[in-house]
Structure formats: structure tokens, C-alpha cells
Amino acid sequence: MLKHADIWRALDRLAQEYGLSASGLAKKAGLDPTTFNKSKRVTREGKARWPSTESIAKVLEATGSNLNEFINYVQGEGARGVIRNVPLIGLAQAGSQGFFDDAGYPTGGSWDEIPFPDVPDSNAYALEITGASMEPVYRDGDLVLVSPNANIRRGDRVVVKTIEGEVMAKQLRRRSARKIELQSLNPDYEDRFFEMDEIVWIHRIIWASQ
Incomplete structure (x- = not known):
């Protein structure tokens, strides 16, 4: 790692x-x-x-x-792991059609790529943060590495896609079989509440360039 x-x-x-x-x-x-x-x-x-x-x-x-x-x-002396290319798009693009399959995995040929060491999830992808909506946790230009297959627990920072096509980075406050509560990373933005049937997928952020 x-x-x-x-x-x-x-x-x-x-x-x-x-x-x-x-x-x-x-x-x-x-x-x-x-x-x-x-x-x-x-x-x-x-x-x-x-x-x-x-x-x-x-x-x-x-x-x-x-x-x-x-x-x-x-990768030099003292470092471990292998390098592979990880799909990369901007967070603002992520809600568009053609970037994810039905399972929430990166798909299509419109992704850029970045080399990244030792990614534990073969379906991992990177998002480039745009704008100020996630400050001070993530700033414009930051990269976050997202794992579709990582286990998600309360308090994790996650990327969520809704059936309306909105993609957002939030902190998971609570999730039940029917509802999900998401805390905004920027206190100037409201927290979000959804029924689970409004959510297409939820993935955990496992690394950020901070």
C-alpha cells in the first residue's frame, strides 16, 4: 500500500x-x-x-x-508495489452518461489515465475535484482515489451517484436499509438525505492528494 x-x-x-x-x-x-x-x-x-x-x-x-x-x-528503494494506470475524470463529468457501467465500475474510452502505485482495487478510479463545494477537506485540483469494492462504514468519505445523475463527495453519517444520510464536507453546503432507492451506487474514497 x-x-x-x-x-x-x-x-x-x-x-x-x-x-x-x-x-x-x-x-x-x-x-x-x-x-x-x-x-x-x-x-x-x-x-x-x-x-x-x-x-x-x-x-x-x-x-x-x-x-x-x-x-x-x-518505487525506489524502500517503496513497495507496482504501477498501473488508473482511470481519471473530473468530478463534474462523473454524472454524465458513458463513464460507469450498471455496477458502478469505470467503463468506456473517455477516461484519462494516471499512473498510481499499488492500487488494492482493480476497479479503482480517480476523480479530480473542481470548485469549492468540498473545501476545506478537498480543494480545487485535488485528486481522490475511489474504490468501488471497499467496505464502507459510518464516518467514511464517499462518492455517491443518484438516479438523477448527480455525483457528490460526502461523509457517510448514517445508512439503513431504506435511507442514507450524507454530511457535506463544506459547512456552507447542506447535508443530504436520500431514500436508498434514489442511490445508484456509493463508493469509498481511499486516498486523497492532500
């Missing part, structure tokens, strides 16, 4: 490849020089933190590297 340390190690190795410190790499990418400091790799509560997709993209652009090169660093 991909770990926080694998991504941070890859950033450190990329910096070394270009003769830079972690601070120098951040500065070269136009970021705050402290962005990749050891202290920024955990929250104040001691929880491991992911580097953002935006910061990684800026680093790759600044060094002239590409995503495949970065993935090779992720």
Missing part, C-alpha cells in the same frame, strides 16, 4: 537528483521554502500529511521532470 513516506522520499530523491535540498526544491518551484520541511509532513496532532498534487506538479515543471520519473522515485 502506498504510504506517506514513499511520496516524501520521492520528493527528497528528486531534490537530490537536481542537487537541491528539500527547501531549495520548494523555492525553485515557486513554493514557500518550508513547504517540504520535515515539520510540514505531519499535522500538529501528529497525523501524517500528503503533499498536494499542485505542489508536486509545480516541482515537476520547475525541474523539467515528468510524472513517470517521479513514480520511479516512489
Whole structure:
């Protein structure tokens, strides 16, 4: 399984490849020089933190590297897993016809793809967040990896599709045989309540680029 340390190690190795410190790499990418400091790799509560997709993209652009090169660093010594391409679309597109089959698995040829290490679900897919409706949990441009086959429990962050074609990312507050309650990630947006027969599928978010 991909770990926080694998991504941070890859950033450190990329910096070394270009003769830079972690601070120098951040500065070269136009970021705050402290962005990749050891202290920024955990929250104040001691929880491991992911580097953002935006910061990684800026680093790759600044060094002239590409995503495949970065993935090779992720897979380097001390990292585990294999790389495979994961289907990717924007969250705003996900409600359109032709992207999912009746079981809720990615289908059709309109998906983009991104390389991703060690995905536990062969039907997993990625969504790119657009807009501010899921801030501060997910921001515009963040990627979330979604597993159709993962077990879902109360409190999990999930992606839900309704029979009306709406696709949303929420937190599962409660689910019974007949009803489902979804808590909005952005407090400025209302929570949502549905009958279960209004839901086409519900999938768990298993990773986010934060």
C-alpha cells in the first residue's frame, strides 16, 4: 500500500537528483521554502500529511521532470508495489452518461489515465475535484482515489451517484436499509438525505492528494 513516506522520499530523491535540498526544491518551484520541511509532513496532532498534487506538479515543471520519473522515485528503494494506470475524470463529468457501467465500475474510452502505485482495487478510479463545494477537506485540483469494492462504514468519505445523475463527495453519517444520510464536507453546503432507492451506487474514497 502506498504510504506517506514513499511520496516524501520521492520528493527528497528528486531534490537530490537536481542537487537541491528539500527547501531549495520548494523555492525553485515557486513554493514557500518550508513547504517540504520535515515539520510540514505531519499535522500538529501528529497525523501524517500528503503533499498536494499542485505542489508536486509545480516541482515537476520547475525541474523539467515528468510524472513517470517521479513514480520511479516512489518505487525506489524502500517503496513497495507496482504501477498501473488508473482511470481519471473530473468530478463534474462523473454524472454524465458513458463513464460507469450498471455496477458502478469505470467503463468506456473517455477516461484519462494516471499512473498510481499499488492500487488494492482493480476497479479503482480517480476523480479530480473542481470548485469549492468540498473545501476545506478537498480543494480545487485535488485528486481522490475511489474504490468501488471497499467496505464502507459510518464516518467514511464517499462518492455517491443518484438516479438523477448527480455525483457528490460526502461523509457517510448514517445508512439503513431504506435511507442514507450524507454530511457535506463544506459547512456552507447542506447535508443530504436520500431514500436508498434514489442511490445508484456509493463508493469509498481511499486516498486523497492532500
